[in-house]
Amino acid sequence: MPDTVLDSGTILETEGLTKEFLGFVAVGDVSLKVRRGSIHGLIGPNGAGKTTCFNLLTKFLQPSRGTIRFDGRDITRMKPAEVARLGLVRSFQISAVFPHLSVLENVRVALQRQRGGSFDFWRSDSLLRRYDDRAMELLEDVGLIGFTHRPAGELPYGRKRALEIATTLALEPVMMLLDEPTAGMTAEDVDRIVNLVRRVATGRTVLMVEHNLKVVEGLCDTITVLTRGRILAEGDYASVSRNPEVIAAYLGTDPSIAGASAHG
Ligand SMILES: Nc1ncnc2c1ncn2[C@@H]1O[C@H](COP(=O)(O)OP(=O)(O)OP(=O)(O)O)[C@@H](O)[C@H]1O
Ligand SMILES: [Mg+2]
Numbered sequence: 001m002p003d004t005v006l007d008s009g010t011i012l013e014t015e016g017l018t019k020e021f022l023g024f025v026a027v028g029d030v031s032l033k034v035r036r037g038s039i040h041g042l043i044g045p046n047g048a049g050k051t052t053c054f055n056l057l058t059k060f061l062q063p064s065r066g067t068i069r070f071d072g073r074d075i076t077r078m079k080p081a082e083v084a085r086l087g088l089v090r091s092f093q094i095s096a097v098f099p100h101l102s103v104l105e106n107v108r109v110a111l112q113r114q115r116g117g118s119f120d121f122w123r124s125d126s127l128l129r130r131y132d133d134r135a136m137e138l139l140e141d142v143g144l145i146g147f148t149h150r151p152a153g154e155l156p157y158g159r160k161r162a163l164e165i166a167t168t169l170a171l172e173p174v175m176m177l178l179d180e181p182t183a184g185m186t187a188e189d190v191d192r193i194v195n196l197v198r199r200v201a202t203g204r205t206v207l208m209v210e211h212n213l214k215v216v217e218g219l220c221d222t223i224t225v226l227t228r229g230r231i232l233a234e235g236d237y238a239s240v241s242r243n244p245e246v247i248a249a250y251l252g253t254d255p256s257i258a259g260a261s262a263h264g
Helices: 002-008 050-057 080-085 103-114 119-123 125-141 157-169 187-200 213-219 237-242 244-250 255-263
Strands: 010-021 024-030 033-035 039-043 065-070 088-090 175-179 205-209 222-227 230-235
Touching: 010 050, 010 205, 024 050, 024 230, 033 205, 039 050, 039 213, 050 065, 050 088, 050 175, 050 205, 080 088, 103 125, 103 157, 125 157, 157 187, 187 205, 187 213, 213 237, 222 237, 222 244, 230 237, 230 244, 237 244
Parallel strands: 039 205, 039 222, 088 175, 175 205
Antiparallel strands: 010 024, 010 033, 010 065, 222 230
């Protein structure tokens, strides 16, 4: 059946997702499909409803209307912790960095949490060593091996965000939601995070909100453009950046998309 084939390629699907705040429609009738294994960008001007969308997907907000399916399950009524257990995990929110703990300890705590470790577990040396092995792997993955024993609070901003990604990865997400992973970063940090996102996207799905359109262009397979809570356009970067409605929505807010129209 063609429907089944299509559905097996979709990991996250919303239908008519709507969130109203006292009658104000922050997210309106959003039907979104995210392909398994893809890096999907969610972009749009300030106030478009991107973060509200993320809050709905991770159940930090209850939708006013609509449904959310993740990995074949209806998660519309689930609690945030249940959704996280299913593997839909949001970075930069669930995973707080403890500033006084070392980089390694932060990842260890995240691992312990994931395994539901109790004090008894802590006393088992072999388990502790297993946590450490996995923690070192994760630090390697995010390029933080050189910072292992530094207090997390002393890390430069870009490295702190890499640590947040490591603690999120400790939860073994099937799908990661990243809200503006490069916000406030230097160009060098942006490059590093782009490479990191590409690396962590291997074998999982990523949905990311990102204002830096160069990052979106470089990373995202599919892009959904939101304006005023509604989907304005969807497609790959080339088609979305050429879309006159998208250009109009961005005009005055982002010269790079407006510029794309002049050349193409
Ligand atoms: N709890 C709330 N109560 C009332 N209005 C809200 C609430 N949360 C968000 N909004 C409104 O909903 C709209 C969408 O906000 P949201 O934060 O989702 O936008 P965004 O696309 O993430 O913007 P930005 O790019 O600035 O992060 C905004 O007009 C915002 O003021
Ligand atoms: Mg936002």
